[in-house]
Amino acid sequence: MFEFVPVIIKNALSKPATRNYPTFIRAAYDKQKGHITIDLPSCIYCGMCSRKCPVAAIEVKKQDKSWSIDPFKCIVCNGCVEVCPKKCLYMSSERSPVADKKSINVFKMPVPEPTEPQTESAPIQQSKPQTPKEEKQGA
Numbered sequence: 001m002f003e004f005v006p007v008i009i010k011n012a013l014s015k016p017a018t019r020n021y022p023t024f025i026r027a028a029y030d031k032q033k034g035h036i037t038i039d040l041p042s043c044i045y046c047g048m049c050s051r052k053c054p055v056a057a058i059e060v061k062k063q064d065k066s067w068s069i070d071p072f073k074c075i076v077c078n079g080c081v082e083v084c085p086k087k088c089l090y091m092s093s094e095r096s097p098v099a100d101k102k103s104i105n106v107f108k109m110p111v112p113e114p115t116e117p118q119t120e121s122a123p124i125q126q127s128k129p130q131t132p133k134e135e136k137q138g139a
Contacts, residue, residue, distance in 0.1 A: 028093045028094060028095070029093065030093065031093070032093045033076045033078065033091055033093070034076075034091065034092040034093050034094045034095055034096060035071065035074070035076070035091075035092050035094070035095075035096040036058075036069055036074060036076075036080065036081070036089060036090075036091060036092070037089070037090055037091075037092045038067055038088055038089050038107060039088040039089075039090075040067065040088070040107050042086050042087075042088040043067060043086060043088045044085070044086055045060050045061070045062040045065060045067065046060075046062075046085060046086075047060040047062070048080075048083050048084060048085060049080035049081075049083060049084055049089055050080075052079045052080050052082075052083040053074075053079060053080055054075070054077060054079065055073050055074070055075055056073070057069055057070045057071075057073035057074040057075075058070075058074075058080060064108065065108060066106060066107065066108040067106075067107045067108075068104050068105060068106040068107065069104070069105050070104045070105075071096060071099070071104075071105060072099075072102055076091070078091055
């Protein structure tokens with residue numbers, strides 16, 4: 001029965017083994033997996049990442065130029081990052097942001113607004129009215 005007394009005294013006098021998380025946040029490791037991040041302007045919307053994803057968390061629409069990921073489905077396997085031909089996907093080492101609602105992250109390439117075609121305004125050359133004498137000579 002008195003075998004546990006040294007363990008109890010040791011635990012009572014030593015520092016806690018864990019951190020107080022909200023107060024003390026540990027820095028991320030170099031190769032820690034956090035969440036998938038995309039560099040949208042360099043994406044060619046080939047769909048390789050969505051075909052490689054084992055849980056179908058990624059959806060690519062080439063016509064709409066949109067790329068979406070369901071962070072609640074994603075298992076952070078890094079398969080999409082490895083298969084991306086343009087290397088526009090990468091694994092962020094930051095922790096995933098806290099979500100209060102279940103939603104899908106949709107990234108769309110902004111569509112440029114149509115602009116009016118620029119026409120060069122050439123100066124209008126006004127011709128002088130021809131006299132009846134000049135008309136006969138030209139014919």
